[in-house]
Amino acid sequence: MDIHELFAAFGHLKVLVIGDVMLDSYVWGKVERVSPEAPVPVLNVLKREYRLGGAGNVLLNVQSLGAEAIICTVIGDDREGELLENELIVRGLSCAGVIKSKTRITTIKERIIASSQQIVRVDTETDQLITEKESSDLLHIIEKLLPKCDVVIFEDYDKGVLDEDLIRQVTDLALKAGIPTVVDPKKRNFLSYKKTTLFKPNLKELKEGLKAEFNPDNVESLENIVQLLKDTLQVDGAMITMSERGVYIDYDNEKHHLPAHVRHIADVSGAGDTVISIAACCLAIGLPSRQIAALSNLGGGLVCEKVGVVPIEKERLIAEALRLSVIQ
Numbered sequence: 129m130d131i132h133e134l135f136a137a138f139g140h141l142k143v144l145v146i147g148d149v150m151l152d153s154y155v156w157g158k159v160e161r162v163s164p165e166a167p168v169p170v171l172n173v174l175k176r177e178y179r180l181g182g183a184g185n186v187l188l189n190v191q192s193l194g195a196e197a198i199i200c201t202v203i204g205d206d207r208e209g210e211l212l213e214n215e216l217i218v219r220g221l222s223c224a225g226v227i228k229s230k231t232r233i234t235t236i237k238e239r240i241i242a243s244s245q246q247i248v249r250v251d252t253e254t255d256q257l258i259t260e261k262e263s264s265d266l267l268h269i270i271e272k273l274l275p276k277c278d279v280v281i282f283e284d285y286d287k288g289v290l291d292e293d294l295i296r297q298v299t300d301l302a303l304k305a306g307i308p309t310v311v312d313p314k315k316r317n318f319l320s321y322k323k324t325t326l327f328k329p330n331l332k333e334l335k336e337g338l339k340a341e342f343n344p345d346n347v348e349s350l351e352n353i354v355q356l357l358k359d360t361l362q363v364d365g366a367m368i369t370m371s372e373r374g375v376y377i378d379y380d381n382e383k384h385h386l387p388a389h390v391r392h393i394a395d396v397s398g399a400g401d402t403v404i405s406i407a408a409c410c411l412a413i414g415l416p417s418r419q420i421a422a423l424s425n426l427g428g429g430l431v432c433e434k435v436g437v438v439p440i441e442k443e444r445l446i447a448e449a450l451r452l453s454v455i456q
Contacts, residue, residue, distance in 0.1 A: 129415070131446055132446070136194075138409050141194075141195035141412050142276055142277045143405075144198050144281070145183050145200070145280075145281045146281070147183035147201060147283030147289055148183055148285035148289045148290070149183045149203060149212065150181035150285070151178055151179075151208050151235065151236045152179040153176070153178055153179075154178075154239050154241060155171070155173055156173070156174050156175040156242075157242055158174065158243060159171055159247075171240060180215050182287070184199070184215070186283045187199055187219075187221055189401055190281075190405045191219070191221065192439045192442050193406065193409050194442065195409055200266060201226055201289055202226075202228075203228060204234035208234035208235075209234040225273060227262055227266055229259070232256065235251075235252070237253075238251075238252075255288050263293070266289070267297055270301070274302065279409070279412035280308070282313075284313050286315060286316045295317060308325040309321075309325045310325060310328065310407060311326070311327045311328060312400060313327065313329050313333060318336070323363065324363050325411065326407060326420075327361060329366075330370070331370050337357075338357060340353060350385070351378070351383065354368060355378070358378065365379025365380060367403075367407060374387040374388040374425060375428075380416065380417050382418065384417060386422055388429060398438065398439075400428070401439075402424075402427045402428050402430075403428040406427045406428075406440070407424040410424065423455065426445065427440045430444060430445060
């Protein structure tokens with residue numbers, strides 16, 4: 129399968145994304161003076177912008193790859209929730225799997241940027257678990273949508289949409305239906321994703337999740353810790369993103385360590401969202417492990433060249449994949 133056939137196959141996929149959707153707010157401006165009230169810069173605002181964040185950025189990445197992205201989540205019944213829903217609608221994404229809660233607020237991450245440099249980020253959020261009823265309602269929606277999908281992404285940002293019971297129930301449903309599950313974990317639920325298909329932590333999450341120290345620059349040490357991860361969670365495979373060290377995958381009886389591509393890094397925000405989106409689509413069409421890791425690694429590096437959280441540009445990804453011959 130060449131790169132064009134690969135992306136044509138992406139166009140037939142339906143990807144179910146379950147997890148924490150956020151609203152990313154950007155305030156762009158310039159700084160020309162220091163405040164007389166405190167030793168802090170004064171930002172003269174030039175532009176405000178809202179974007180989908182968290183699991184919402186995964187939706188945008190999946191959509192950009194050509195697949196259909198379907199979200200299942202819980203947000204607040206508030207102004208920020210309305211803004212988030214509007215962002216979904218504007219981008220042609222369905223709100224059918226979105227539950228609006230009276231008991232929680234919508235997560236919003238506001239980034240203040242001057243001359244392409246982020247000055248500060250202000251987070252308004254809750255990490256409390258959704259209520260038992262909200263979890264039951266969400267599972268009911270997932271049960272309806274899952275049979276029509278080709279792959280499930282658990283996009284966990286530790287904000288409370290996902291818990292051990294919901295993860296187990298969805299994983300069981302997917303296993304019975306023969307639908308692969310891909311996980312982008314965080315700390316709280318790290319050990320809850322048992323019997324999933326592909327588990328994708330970064331190095332920090334891997335160390336904290338297993339409470340284990342290891343040397344990522346030592347091949348044997350890295351292989352041993354990933355095997356421990358696979359044994360502990362009983363997952364089919366694991367892919368570890370390692371920043372400047374590249375990516376390591378252990379899946380389908382193959383092990384590969386691929387180096388990072390040299391890039392001008394502007395902002396690493398959202399790179400993990402791109403990696404999990406590409407990996408899920410590649411897994412769904414049956415690509416071998418090396419190609420899954422190679423294309424995911426390339427996409428994650430490309431989005432780091434942009435300021436802010438942005439989805440991958442499909443044509444750029446295709447062009448770079450051809451230039452570097454990552455699909456062979």
